[in-house]
Amino acid sequence: MRDVAIIGVGQTPVDEHWTVGIRHLMLEAGLAALRDANIETVDAVYVGNMLSGEIAGQSHLGALAVDFMALNGAEAFKVEAACASGSAALRVGYMAVGSGLVDIVMVLGVEKMTDTSGRETTAALAAAADAEYEVSQGISFVALNALLMQRYMHEFGWKREDFAQFPVIAHANGAHNPHAMFQSPISAEAYARAPMIATPVGLLDASPVCDGAAAVVLAPAEFARTLNPAPVKIRASAIGMAPLAVHDRKDPLRLEAAIASSRKAYRQAEIGPDDLDFFELHDAFTIMAALSLEAAGFAERGKGVQLALDGEIAPQGRIPIATMGGLKARGHPVGATGIYQVVESVLQLRGLAGPNQIPDVRLGMTQNIGGSGATVITHILERMT
């Protein structure tokens, strides 16, 4: 294995992009990443996406991507792992460059979710769960997270309002991110008043349905610096798995896949949670943020919410999360999310995060969850000094 570095990043704003389709989203993010890397072509493109077949009627995104970006000669295909598709594609790119089989790789994450009605998109997203034994019962993806949140509140004695600081802090950070879907702060009172989607998950517990694309360019670390003055090294790339359906997990409040994924990543990078300067976690729902903090070793079981209440997840806190708004405020275009997390982490490590810059950062971690926790993919990134 050779070391792998990120030499370019690009992203579209996350929004309801009524005026552009999936191909133009890919084009905008991909070309931005090429410009940032100061190169004109790549050897391969791996596309992370979940729903293009269901929503746009467009599969075969790899071919579409290289065709429309005029990357003639590049190999390309799509990688799917539900909401973790973006990070799964990044892991494929990491393995391709790390193994020496491919030199320069673009990893694209893209999702277009707003061309269908809310109920159709909700049904398409539910396909991340067990079709025969969860979805057939009328369960939505939100409801699976609601089942976990309800049990968590029951077992550990938290109230719904105790979760408020997760979206409050995410929105405060999103307010300074020009690519975020939501760029205005929210209050704890607004959180408390939000309408219920599936009890106890309200509108402000949940990340929005939206469109977006993000891209990174990978190269062997040994010659990354000849291409970009501030490359970022991938110190770890790790996947953990758990049963697909929540009902098949021994203890649904332990994110086994996140625990396995985090431990593998820490071992690869030879670090522990205390060495990290920030953590871009998968706050698709407030309960997932709490469970992720516990799984990654920042809080004891049942105590993840305390970190939010104490402000330890804010930019000045012990472990800043969602530094550019997270899934809640930047938005969660599902197959693109893992790449947005990495793009934002690279901006932090290069010192280009603007008003949200965390001072003196060297090491950051991203964690992307597929489904209700069956696939969890972790990357640890380090500024190359």
Add this chain to the structure above:
Amino acid sequence: MEAKVANDWRLRGQRYRLEGEVCDHCGVAIFPPRDICPACNKPAKTPVPLSGRGEVYTFSTIYSAPEGFEPYTPYTVALVKLEEGPVVTAQLTDVAPNDVRIGMPVEMVTRRLRTHGEDGTIVYGYKFRPSVRM
């Protein structure tokens, strides 16, 4: 979502009788069937109908439903821990959302899950109601 008739037919044993499996090696009850015991990883293909008695492990009342389930909102889904051990995802019925509690004893009943329009199939399956049998 279109009706998937063959898929509904294949699942009839599970939907109508809560048919699971029992592991011949370690005796663990399994639902849904998976043919490999999750406890000991050995083959487990002996079918067994489960009692349908259990308790609510957690629940949620859905106000914003996926396509096909909107006419039924609000409805309550739960994870039900069966007395034999397995946990089932299912709707609760015959109970108001505000009366549902974690730990509440429930039992399986057969109810309509959804329809596929005027000319389509009606899908039946298990739901759980507060226990009336002692």
